[in-house]
Amino acid sequence: MTARARVKIKDVATLAGVSTATVSRALSAPDSVGPATRKKVMEAVKATGYRINSAARDLRQRRARSLLILAPNLSNTFFSRIFAAVQEEASSVGLTVQISDSRIGRDRLLSLGYDGRADGIVLLDGGLDPEVVNGWRLPLIQLSEWNDAYDAPRLGIDNHAAAGLAVDHLVGLGHRSLLHVNGPEENVLAITRRQGFLDAASRNGAEATVFPGDFTLESGAEAARRWAGLDNRPTGVFCASDECALGFVSECIRLGCDVPGDVSVVGFDDIDFADRFVPSLTTIHQPRLEMGRAAVKQVVAMMQGTPKVEADATGTPPERIEAALVKRASTGPAPA
Amino acid sequence: MTARARVKIKDVATLAGVSTATVSRALSAPDSVGPATRKKVMEAVKATGYRINSAARDLRQRRARSLLILAPNLSNTFFSRIFAAVQEEASSVGLTVQISDSRIGRDRLLSLGYDGRADGIVLLDGGLDPEVVNGWRLPLIQLSEWNDAYDAPRLGIDNHAAAGLAVDHLVGLGHRSLLHVNGPEENVLAITRRQGFLDAASRNGAEATVFPGDFTLESGAEAARRWAGLDNRPTGVFCASDECALGFVSECIRLGCDVPGDVSVVGFDDIDFADRFVPSLTTIHQPRLEMGRAAVKQVVAMMQGTPKVEADATGTPPERIEAALVKRASTGPAPA
DNA sequence: CTGAAAGCGCTTACAG
DNA sequence: CTGAAAGCGCTTACAG
Structure with missing residues (x-):
């Protein structure tokens, strides 16, 4: 492992007594060279510690892998x-x-x-x-x-329908007044989830309120404080993200409210902490893998x-x- | 924005009526070419929509940026x-x-x-x-x-000393029997934090126990279950990571114990969730930015x-x- | 200030 | 099966 100059394909070729073309072939398509040649090349590769320069290969092949x-x-x-x-x-x-x-x-x-x-x-x-x-x-x-x-092309879940799942779940538990904590104004996920929330609430005949937010823990906490100041508090809350929901829940607890005794909260994403939080978080699972x-x-x-x-x-x-x-x-x- | 062949430096040079060397210079060292030439080149660049091929530049300069x-x-x-x-x-x-x-x-x-x-x-x-x-x-x-x-060379915090801070804090609160939930056996951070824990406990004359773990939420929960089964439960716990600590705390709560009423828990890292968990987590802050x-x-x-x-x-x-x-x-x- | 030419380290038709 | 040669798209001494 002494410091040595970077060895290139020419060095291998010289040592093996063949052309660089042959070294290249022996390495990338072993079957295209004769067995004896292949052996010589492989030995030279080993002896020199040659490793291909991907940058050069990429340029030549016009792709970057x-x-x-x-x-x-x-x-x-x-x-x-x-x-x-x-x-x-x-x-x-x-x-x-x-x-x-x-x-x-x-x-x-x-x-x-x-x-x-x-x-x-x-x-x-x-x-x-x-x-x-x-x-x-x-x-x-x-x-x-x-x-x-x-x-x-795009790939992803149906955010509108997923928001509907959250609402249906809350309504199924008897909640008639619902709150949504929104994501960032311009965010397409936030817009779609919010619309899904509103449509499902309307379909279920439930009351619907929307608070601003931005997906963060802090915005969830902020929404919880605002929620706590309400005269008629919605009892079912759907947050646009898990982080927001966890912020909402923890601030509720800090304010002396019980979750889900006083308010039920649903998140979105199912991040790793969702099932470890206390209380564990009901949420929409996105299969990220x-x-x-x-x-x-x-x-x-x-x-x-x-x-x-x-x-x-x-x-x-x-x-x-x-x-x-x-x-x-x-x-x-x-x-x- | 019609689909067009990738334009290269030669195309710009031809359009501007100069050599590729001059285009290259005008782009990378504008002051090294005459003002009129510079202008011609810039116009040609704009007209063709030329963007440099970094792969080629990298190979020539033998660095990848x-x-x-x-x-x-x-x-x-x-x-x-x-x-x-x-x-x-x-x-x-x-x-x-x-x-x-x-x-x-x-x-x-x-x-x-x-x-x-x-x-x-x-x-x-x-x-x-x-x-x-x-x-x-x-x-x-x-x-x-x-x-x-x-x-x-290496960069990082003093993990041994940091573990000492956690122990000193617990001892300062009156805890005399301490538990450490370890990280992965072979991990250098885990080994160092564990040793810091043991040394500080010994220095403080506190009882010290170590449970295995691997930094994960689940390993913290597992340690909590094991802790709960102990006859003489340590009252101060130092976990090798925040995730582990959050797993420990939430499992404790699930088992009906109060944190910090029954047991105090310290984590390590100060990840984003640490101050939003309920209870918020005492931990060692690592300035990751x-x-x-x-x-x-x-x-x-x-x-x-x-x-x-x-x-x-x-x-x-x-x-x-x-x-x-x-x-x-x-x-x-x-x-x- | 500018250009012709070499070269970064590979791969690949082409020819034999 | 193998080699000589061209070329991927740039930059940079070198010369003028």
């Missing part, structure tokens, strides 16, 4: 399992993974889709400039969040030239992932 | 803020970030340090084969976890040839980040 994940906030715990799933699936087909925050400058963002370092994109942000996204010349899939102006894996498969298929699947006649995006309500301890019968 | 982060578990919430900090800091100096799981095959792992796609590594895993790590020919910094057999930023600065300095800072005479690693005890609601006076 790399996937780019773009997310609006790398420290969001909702994403971490998706990252892990994407990494695992990508790795299994020989691709490396780059992760970047999608909220970087417009110019830098534009470059990402052009610079020859990635050959596919998994986009977790529905809030980017469509001109930038559509300007990229790379296979791309929208995961979780989406934007109708992006010209790319499955989402990450499916996204990679889809984008890899696109890289290999599979034609995009189009939305069917009803406008339903073709790639639906099943979400489900998980009943836990934060919801119970409405107080008498 | 990219940092590689290696972590043993991408879905671990402790890492997410570090990732975000690294990304932010790297981005501010023009570097992209690749993230990879460090628990991939040995061969694939070895390649990462050789393949010309990264020019620096931030390593968050102390459990890799030192031969592989030392075989890499790239500036590398160990962050959080470390391994004495790695030939690279600072850690991520400092790691990037250090590895960038190494890339620019700054000589490694050596450990001083006392053997103290030079790059210490301050950890601190954060007192919250999960700890209180020992029961009478």
Whole structure:
């Protein structure tokens, strides 16, 4: 392990007494060279400690063997399992993974889709400039969040229907007055879940209120304080995210209220802490491993030239992932 | 935005009526070309929508403008803020970030340090084969976890002393019998925290017990069940991680015990949920943003040839980040 | 200030 | 089965 100059294919070729072309072939398609040659090359590789320079190979082959994940906030715990799933699936087909925050400058963002370092994109942000996204010349899939102006297939759960599951659950427990703590105003997930909440409440003939929020713990706590100040407190609460719901629940407890005795709370996502919180959180489960894996498969298929699947006649995006309500301890019968 | 062939520097040069060398210079060092030439080139760039092919530039310059982060578990919430900090800091100096799981095959792992796609590594895993790590020919910094057999500088808090802070806090509250829920057997952080716990307990003349664990929520819950079965239950518990501590606390509550009435619990890390849990968690704060930023600065300095800072005479690693005890609601006076 | 030419380290038709 | 040569898309001494 002494420090040595980087060995390149030419060094191996010289040592083995063959051409670089033969070394290249012996390494990438062993069957295409003679057994004796193969042996000589392999010995030279071992003796020199040669490892291929991927950057050079990538340039020559005009592909990077790399996937780019773009997310609006790398420290969001909702994403971490998706990252892990994407990494695992990508790795299994020989691709490396780059992760970047999608909220970087417009110019830098534009470059990402052009610079020859990635050959596919998994986009977790529905809030980017469509001109930038559509300007990229790379296979791309929208995961979780989406934007109708992006010209790319999407993958995710049915957020509208999922919100309905939460409402139906609360109504089934006897709650007649419902509160929704919203996500960020412009966020497509928030908009869809909110609409799903309103539609389901109306369908069930329940009273519906909406408080602002932004998916965070703190916004949930803030909503709880506001809720506590109400004259007629809704008894069933549906939060746009688990973090928000956990913030809501913990602030309620801090204020001396009982969950679910005084108020039932439902979250969204089923992050790891949801079933460890006290009380454990009733929520909508999003299968994040499955989402990450499916996204990679889809984008890899696109890289290999599979034609995009189009939305069917009803406008339903073709790639639906099943979400489900998980009943836990934060919801119970409405107080008498 | 019609689909068009990728435009390269030659196309720009032709349109502007100059050589590719001049285009290259106009773009990377505008002052080195004449104003009129510069203008012609810029117009041609705009007209063609040219964007540089980074892969080609990287190969020619023999650097990748990219940092590689290696972590043993991408879905671990402790890492997410570090990732975000690294990304932010790297981005501010023009570097992209690749993230990879460090628990991939040995061969694939070895390649990462050789393949010309990264020019620096931030390593968050102390459990890799030192031969592989030392075989890499790239500036590398160990962050959080470390391994004495790695030939690279490290950055992190003083885990031994931090464990002492937790113990002193519990002893100060009157706890005389202490329990530690350990991290994974072989993990250097776990070993160091455990030793810090034992040394501080002994220094304080407190009784000390250690249960196995692995940093996870579930292992904390398991330890709580085991604790509950004890005849003489320790009243002060120090867990090797926040997740473990939250698992311990929630299982205690589930078993009908009061925290901190019956048992005080201290965690380690100060993850986002620590202050939102009910009760909020007393823990050791690790400044993860600072850690991520400092790691990037250090590895960038190494890339620019700054000589490694050596450990001083006392053997103290030079790059210490301050950890601190954060007192919250999960700890209180020992029961009478 | 600008251009012709070499070269970063590979792969791949093409020819034999 | 193997090699000579071209080329992936850039940058950079070198010369003028």
